[in-house]
Amino acid sequence: EVQLVQSGAEVKKPGESLQISCKGFGYDFSKYWIGWVRQMSGKGLEWMGIIYPDDSGARYGPSFQGHVTMSVDKSINTAYLQWSRLQTSDSAMYYCATGTRITAAWVAYNVWGQGTDVTVS
Amino acid sequence: DIQMTQSPPSLSASVGDRVTITCRASQSTDNWLAWYQQKPGKVPKLLFYKASNLENGVPPRFSASGTGTDFTLTINGLQPDDFGTYYCQQYRRTPWTFGQGTKVEIK
Numbered sequence A: 001e002v003q004l005v006q007s008g009a010e011v012k013k014p015g016e017s018l019q020i021s022c023k024g025f026g027y028d029f030s031k032y033w034i035g036w037v038r039q040m041s042g043k044g045l046e047w048m049g050i051i052y053p054d055d056s057g058a059r060y061g062p063s064f065q066g067h068v069t070m071s072v073d074k075s076i077n078t079a080y081l082q083w084s085r086l087q088t089s090d091s092a093m094y095y096c097a098t099g100t101r102i103t104a105a106w107v108a109y110n111v112w113g114q115g116t117d118v119t120v121s
Numbered sequence B: 001d002i003q004m005t006q007s008p009p010s011l012s013a014s015v016g017d018r019v020t021i022t023c024r025a026s027q028s029t030d031n032w033l034a035w036y037q038q039k040p041g042k043v044p045k046l047l048f049y050k051a052s053n054l055e056n057g058v059p060p061r062f063s064a065s066g067t068g069t070d071f072t073l074t075i076n077g078l079q080p081d082d083f084g085t086y087y088c089q090q091y092r093r094t095p096w097t098f099g100q101g102t103k104v105e106i107k
Helices: none
Strands: A003-006 A010-012 A018-025 A034-039 A045-052 A057-060 A069-073 A078-083 A092-098 A116-120 B004-007 B010-013 B018-025 B033-038 B045-049 B062-067 B070-076 B084-090 B102-106
Touching (some): A003 A092, A018 A116, A034 A078, A078 A092, B004 B084, B010 B018, B018 B033, B018 B084, B018 B102, B045 B062
Parallel strands (some): A010 A116
Antiparallel strands (some): A018 A078, A034 A045, A034 A092, A045 A057, A092 A116, B004 B018, B018 B070, B033 B045, B062 B070, B084 B102
16 A cells, blocks of 8 residues: 655754654655645645655745755655754644656645644744 | 635535535646645545546546636535535646635535
8 A cells, every 4th residue: 555654743842953754655655756735723735845755856835945854765765854943833734745646746646644743832 | 836716715515515616826737736625634635636637536426627727626416525625736836836725514
């Protein structure tokens, strides 16, 4: 079964660093772009960016550029989302997602992680 | 950025009703448009890709259409399980952008 499994909920203080993970199972992880999506409490979905596991090429949404870093370790089929200095406004649910229909960046997300709840307080 | 505008923001309908949600893009998406359903506390679920292609396992009471900048999601014969928030998303040009969502409630 194709799935993405994310790391568990985090509670952090402002100014702290954080890395959350997303591990792929059941498919050729390196060939399909991984996207990250933020959902603040009671709000809609916001696209953060995408990363290509095979070469770590990444594209960031302008609202997130410079504030988060996406990375990947294809040897362990895992993508990461990292903050160097958290802010209270980073409190949200974070999803990783991928589209396995085609090996291209422009793909709808048919596989989603279960989400990682981040609380910064 | 391509802005996505959904309407209505919310709706309440009865079981068996036909429900239509619209999504308008600020510029052409070349039909690189997806629809998702998200239930409270759950992960988004892909319903349609490339504007009108039904994802595997999605009931055929769901349909989608549109081209360019104007798109529609229709539920023919609303079922109790169809509650939730529906989002459109363009993936034509980064940043991919979502509509603000349409919340569907069952009367």
